[in-house]
Amino acid sequence: MFQDITTLLLDHKAFKDTVDIFVDRYRDMGISVVAGIEARGFVFGPSIALAIGAKFVPLRKPNKLPGEVISEAYVLEYGTDRLEMHVGAIEPGERALVIDDLVATGGTLSAAVRLLERMGAEVVECACVVGLPEGQRRLDGKPLYILVEPRLSVNY
Ligand SMILES: O=P(O)(O)OC[C@H]1O[C@H](OP(=O)(O)OP(=O)(O)O)[C@H](O)[C@@H]1O
Numbered sequence: 001m002f003q004d005i006t007t008l009l010l011d012h013k014a015f016k017d018t019v020d021i022f023v024d025r026y027r028d029m030g031i032s033v034v035a036g037i038e039a040r041g042f043v044f045g046p047s048i049a050l051a052i053g054a055k056f057v058p059l060r061k062p063n064k065l066p067g068e069v070i071s072e073a074y075v076l077e078y079g080t081d082r083l084e085m086h087v088g089a090i091e092p093g094e095r096a097l098v099i100d101d102l103v104a105t106g107g108t109l110s111a112a113v114r115l116l117e118r119m120g121a122e123v124v125e126c127a128c129v130v131g132l133p134e135g136q137r138r139l140d141g142k143p144l145y146i147l148v149e150p151r152l153s154v155n156y
């Protein structure tokens, strides 16, 4: 089933509550970087970054960022993709939060974590609005915080 967060964004209270839950969780954790994954991590990440006093770093699909980048490939259900981050966007030792709308296999989040760690960041946690029940997620032991885990099937 395709999970879509655009209806959440139409409801001001639901949208604000969603951002506020993340802000309450991360505001006192010494996080200086919120890294958002293109495209829908960009919907939530900047608001969270502004509220907790962090910078926002976009992790983009290939060939979108204008400066020098580092790149990480990851496996999708059909084929592969890549995420890129600007060199110099973060300093070694910075504490980072990774944000996306949804986690399925965790392949995308794992690539984000690898990018940040290659630049010397400490990834405090990955956070998503929705988590799909995709079985084993490949997050290499990184903490993952999920707001909503829909039950896609019900047995009566
Ligand atoms: O946990 P995973 O199995 O890696 O899947 C999760 C990713 O899939 C979706 O993005 P998608 O790849 O569809 O790209 P888009 O944002 O460009 O639509 C979603 O927004 C996550 O980024």
Ligand SMILES: Nc1ncnc2[nH]cnc12
Binding pocket: 001, 002, 003, 004, 102, 104, 132
């Ligand atoms: N079921 C799903 N719904 C929305 N985005 C996805 N990305 C990967 N699986 C997805």
